Amino acid sequence: MSLVSVRNLRKSYGLGANSVEVLHGVDLDVAEGEFVALMGPSGSGKSTLLNLIAGLDKPSAGELTVADARIGEMSATELARWRGRHIGFVFQLYHLMPTLTAAQNVEVPLLLSGLDAARRRRQARIALEVVGLSHRIDHKPAQLSGGQQQRVAIARAIVTDAPLLVCDEPTGDLDRASADEVLDLLGAFNREHGKTIVMVTHDPAAAARATRQLHLDKGRAVDAPATH
Ligand code: ADP
Ligand code: MG
Numbered sequence: 001m002s003l004v005s006v007r008n009l010r011k012s013y014g015l016g017a018n019s020v021e022v023l024h025g026v027d028l029d030v031a032e033g034e035f036v037a038l039m040g041p042s043g044s045g046k047s048t049l050l051n052l053i054a055g056l057d058k059p060s061a062g063e064l065t066v067a068d069a070r071i072g073e074m075s076a077t078e079l080a081r082w083r084g085r086h087i088g089f090v091f092q093l094y095h096l097m098p099t100l101t102a103a104q105n106v107e108v109p110l111l112l113s114g115l116d117a118a119r120r121r122r123q124a125r126i127a128l129e130v131v132g133l134s135h136r137i138d139h140k141p142a143q144l145s146g147g148q149q150q151r152v153a154i155a156r157a158i159v160t161d162a163p164l165l166v167c168d169e170p171t172g173d174l175d176r177a178s179a180d181e182v183l184d185l186l187g188a189f190n191r192e193h194g195k196t197i198v199m200v201t202h203d204p205a206a207a208a209r210a211t212r213q214l215h216l217d218k219g220r221a222v223d224a225p226a227t228h
Contacts (some may be wrong), residue, residue: 002031003030003031003164004053004065005063005064006064008025008027008063009059010023011057022048023049023059023220024219025220026049028049028214030192035187036213037212038214039200039202040216044218045216045219046226047198047200049196049221053066053166054089055071055082057089066087082111083149084109085113086163088158088160088166090150090153090166092167092170092173093173094150096141096151098142099140102139102155103124104124105152107159108156109157110124127155131185132151133151133155136148146178147181147182150170150171150174150178150182151182164197165195165197165199169202170199170206177204179206186199187209190211
């Protein structure tokens with residue numbers, strides 16, 4: 001079954017004469033349980049496509065269904081609530097709130113969930129334990145290494161039990177050892193917890209962890225040619 005279904009998706013930035021189309025009709029299906037690596041040159045629209053899939057931006061045309069919801073057609077409020085339950089996002093530069101502790105950052109997606117503070121705190125602790133950071137729950141981002149900050153971001157992405165993780169160059173700013181820790185975690189979430197993952201990456205070692213590799217070429221997604 002497709003968890004993500006993209007049909008003839010188009011995205012333009014800018015208005016009128018300044019409008020530039022970045023995605024020219026992307027078709028893409030991601031089945032439940034897949035771990036897809038999305039590659040392609042810088043500026044080819046990878047982040048644009050991920051942001052659309054994650055409901056962080058609106059398509060200009062085409063159809064986009066995630067977990068049976070037509071997310072291009074939802075209102076901003078509906079989308080914010082829905083996104084928290086269905087999608088976890090991991091960014092290259094972590095995007096943690098600097099004034100909040102690790103645990104408070106991980107709690108952010110639960111703020112719209114209706115859970116009380118004690119429950120939120122408990123779920124955040126569990127998520128931080130899963131990523132190996134039980135000993136860092138009260139640290140602020142500036143007191144953590146890049147790899148640790150990315151693991152906090154991963155805890156935040158999984159804390160709601162969302163079935164889909166969308167990762168934009170999650171290892172792009174990390175040294176090899178920290179990158180491998182992050183990839184080990186993502187691989188384990190995919191294999192052991194059935195998370196579906198769509199990950200943009202330039203890192204061949206990261207792409208090798210995926211179950212399928214796609215290229216975004218001229219604003220259209222194509223299956224990567226076999227390398228050997
Ligand atoms: P990639 O992630 O593959 O490097 P992006 O999706 O970030 O590519 O960008 C694709 C193209 O869209 C680039 O030419 C970029 O400059 C342009 N672009 C991205 N975001 C915006 C935006 N918010 N406004 C205008 N142009 C944008
Ligand atoms: Mg990008």
